Amino acid sequence: MDAFFASVELLRYPQLRGQAVVVGGRSAQQPVAQPDGSLRFARLRDYAGRGVITTSTYEARALGVFSGMGLMKSAQLAPDAILLPANFDAYREYSRKFKDAVATIAPTIEDRGIDEIYIDLGKVAEETLALAKRIKQAVFDATGLSCSIGISPNKLLSKICSDLDKPDGITILGLDEIPARIWPLAAKKINGIGPKASATLARLGINTIGELAAAPVELLAQKFGRTTGAWLHRVAHGRDERPVVTASEPKSISRETTFERDLHARHDRAELTAIFSALCRRLADDLQRKGYASRTIGIKLRYADFHSVTRDLTLPAGVCDGDQIRRAAGECLKRVPLTQRIRLLGVRAGALLPLADAELIPPAVQAELPF
């Protein structure tokens, strides 16, 4: 989906169309109704506090403002951009709508998050371009939103292609076109090559996918390890055999929060304890609502210097009760250094078991366990 969160907001506030708009910031102000009936929108320059941009419109991107950028920094680049708080319930609703719309045409769909899917078109007997147009039309009819589609022989290439003609684009690619259309692209366009790997590649003089394809696989194996080296070689040649996976079970569920100001374990103990317990309760709610128990409870701390640590604890059986999670997480907390101020606290449930057939730790037994 194109600029998904921002585009959903524009459905609600069509008067903002054509303007630089960003979504993000937990404490961002909702628009305020004016006496004349119009809405007054917050501007980036008015924002104070922590937070990042989750999505920006293409007009905002033209000003250098992208997802992941800190709001305070983006305010310097685009002080007049409109800032809207995120409305996740609405995004989930539109996510459901666009996926359902695609499923009426091609039901073999792999979920890749709130705004992205892979579709297996192998069994859909229709000319490719007409099919792509029909899918886009179905998405638009269901949501009023545009999307960009890449069609190719595999997921790796389709993912790259979907990005080549954004927004509202269609890119169709055959294997014979890899040298001309894929090799000139930056190596980090490959899903799985992030900042670290591209930096390592750059140090080897490898910047494009074509340069990666031409690199000796022994060199890649030497710098990245055998498995990753062989993978880099394969993907640079456009090779990918992964199937479209239509169903999967969650591996972990977590809740975390970044504080408005860094907190100290001793000095701000009461506040930290309240936040910690609230996170555990929300995690317990999530688990029960989704029908899972967890056998491994973990915590995450991010210190003021942004360095993070995790600790986890595997239990003899599953838990999904807030107090039990709180106690297990409390044990984890004891194993973590607490001298530096803390900016983030999180709680995670791993080793998930379907609640229906999970062996649980009864609360009465829990009291006797060493945590």
Added chain:
DNA sequence: TCTGGGGTCCTAGGACCC
């Protein structure tokens, strides 16, 4: 007053078992 929140996958070492 840089740097969210929710995930997945991989690696690597140590404990423990046969």
Added chain:
DNA sequence: TCTGGGGTCCTAGGACCC
């Protein structure tokens, strides 16, 4: 008179993605 070779589970960290 050194101490094999598998295997699984647990823990911690890190890269990466949406």
